[in-house]
Amino acid sequence: MGHVDHGKTSLLDRIRGSSVVSTEEGAITQHIGATLVPIDAITRMGGALSKVSVNVPGLLFIDTPGHHAFTTLRARGGALADMAIVVVDINEGFRPQTIEALQILRNYKTPFVIAANKVDRIPGWRVQQNQPFLKTFAQQNERVQGMLETKVYELVGKLSDLGFNSERFDRVSDFARNICIVPTSAITGEGLPDILIVLIGLAQRYMTESLKVSAEGPGVGTVLEVKEERGLGMTLDLILYDGNLKVGDEIVVAGNDQIIETKVRSLLKPRPMSEILIEERFERVKSVTAAAGIKVAAPKLDGVIAGSPLRVVRGGNREEVIERVRHEVQDIEVNLSDVGVIIRADTIGALEALSKELEGHQIQVMRATVGPVTRHDVLEAGTIRDPLYSAIVAFNTPVLPDAVDALTDTATSHVSIFEGGVIYQLLDDYVEWREEKKQ
Numbered sequence: 001m002g003h004v005d006h007g008k009t010s011l012l013d014r015i016r017g018s019s020v021v022s023t024e025e026g027a028i029t030q031h032i033g034a035t036l037v038p039i040d041a042i043t044r045m046g047g048a049l050s051k052v053s054v055n056v057p058g059l060l061f062i063d064t065p066g067h068h069a070f071t072t073l074r075a076r077g078g079a080l081a082d083m084a085i086v087v088v089d090i091n092e093g094f095r096p097q098t099i100e101a102l103q104i105l106r107n108y109k110t111p112f113v114i115a116a117n118k119v120d121r122i123p124g125w126r127v128q129q130n131q132p133f134l135k136t137f138a139q140q141n142e143r144v145q146g147m148l149e150t151k152v153y154e155l156v157g158k159l160s161d162l163g164f165n166s167e168r169f170d171r172v173s174d175f176a177r178n179i180c181i182v183p184t185s186a187i188t189g190e191g192l193p194d195i196l197i198v199l200i201g202l203a204q205r206y207m208t209e210s211l212k213v214s215a216e217g218p219g220v221g222t223v224l225e226v227k228e229e230r231g232l233g234m235t236l237d238l239i240l241y242d243g244n245l246k247v248g249d250e251i252v253v254a255g256n257d258q259i260i261e262t263k264v265r266s267l268l269k270p271r272p273m274s275e276i277l278i279e280e281r282f283e284r285v286k287s288v289t290a291a292a293g294i295k296v297a298a299p300k301l302d303g304v305i306a307g308s309p310l311r312v313v314r315g316g317n318r319e320e321v322i323e324r325v326r327h328e329v330q331d332i333e334v335n336l337s338d339v340g341v342i343i344r345a346d347t348i349g350a351l352e353a354l355s356k357e358l359e360g361h362q363i364q365v366m367r368a369t370v371g372p373v374t375r376h377d378v379l380e381a382g383t384i385r386d387p388l389y390s391a392i393v394a395f396n397t398p399v400l401p402d403a404v405d406a407l408t409d410t411a412t413s414h415v416s417i418f419e420g421g422v423i424y425q426l427l428d429d430y431v432e433w434r435e436e437k438k439q
């Protein structure tokens with residue numbers, strides 16, 4: 001995760017590219033929204049330093065396309081990802097979405113590593129293709145070394161402001177106490193072996209006990225995106241994190257205002273070399289096992305919300321599965337108060353991230369729902385007893401025209417709507433408004 005253009009996709013492409021040449025089986029496979037890299041390919045890329053045994057078969061790297069897509073990365077009310085890589089352009093430093101990513105990781109207590117990317121853009125940098133960081137660092141002149149150190153310490157300072165202890169990775173001895181900052185270049189491959197080693201370190205530290213992925217049993221996943229595809233109709237891009245999923249399986253997902261039951265018509269994988277013809281972009285498969293990214297085509301998928309859980313019904317437990325999905329979707333509404341702001345977001349994960357941040361600032365929430373801001377929201381906000389809570393906070397979701405119209409009624413003229421695409425900026429705007437109102 002990280003700010004747009006800081007190099008998330010490039011870094012993943014580079015890992016995929018290098019790993020293809022470094023593994024005999026060439027078993028790196030591209031998935032929908034994700035890439036599966038076997039652990040032996042990772043250790044090989046990591047070089048001699050990484051002769052450690054890790055009890056996991058591999059890592060499924062999930063790219064987060066839209067700038068807020070990672071807010072949908074949730075599962076069972078927690079984080080979908082076991083670990084994260086936060087990519088930051090070392091020349092630009094932290095940007096709003098970097099900070100937002102870090103706040104979400106903190107809320108979920110997800111271990112992560114920082115890729116201080118684009119080191120090759122530091123003026124005067126001498127490229128040493130694919131070299132580990134310390135090797136390439138030793139080849140740089142003192143001025144360039146000094147500049148890199150300064151930039152890394154700027155990141156350490158920013159992380160400290162956010163309550164994280166961090167250090168350049170080669171100075172970290174305890175992964176549990178310090179966040180590793182790894183200088184990298186997605187273009188030249190410098191520092192790539194190091195980031196993989198650090199990931200393995202984190203995996204060893206955090207994953208071996210907690211990893212309970214099973215290929216058996218009914219599939220469970222999280223909907224990353226809901227997309228219309230030519231020739232296929234509405235489809236779901238799904239990260240399957242447990243069990244298996246087959247063509248013909250009955251599945252349960254959450255829609256905007258109801259639970260949807262449907263049947264898998266087809267399961268689609270991206271072709272290794274993405275072909276130009278749209279119809280040939282995907283390969284049909286009969287079944288898929290966790291962990292994997294897969295495109296699901298089925299009837300009745302209109303209105304499915306990104307971030308929704310998806311569960312397979314198998315063996316007559318239909319009612320139970322429906323209840324579970326309903327519960328998982330409503331999980332985030334647990335901390336509602338009688339008096340509080342109304343919040344709206346485009347996805348369940350985004351709504352959850354927003355409500356957690358508000359909670360962290362002792363701001364109460366009266367209602368939390370996915371979808372655009374409606375006239376009804378404005379009318380409801382108008383009846384809230386405490387004027388400091390007569391507000392609607394809308395993250396990444398539009399305000400409907402009749403909701404805007406409603407703001408001019410006398411009964412609701414004191415209501416304010418806060419809109420935006422960065423959670424903590426929305427929060428700042430609301431807090432500022434509140435402070436002004438208090439005076």
Ligand code: GDP
Pocket residue numbers: 002003004005006007008009010011087117118119120121184185186187188
């Ligand atoms: P994303 O939005 O975070 O996925 O960023 P992209 O991976 O799409 O990268 C944005 C731009 O930065 C592209 O033009 C990349 O070629 C470029 N870029 C990414 N990483 C590096 C890097 O390490 N060095 C240089 N010089 N350019 C990079």
Ligand code: MG
Pocket residue numbers: 008009010064065
């Ligand atoms: Mg990208």
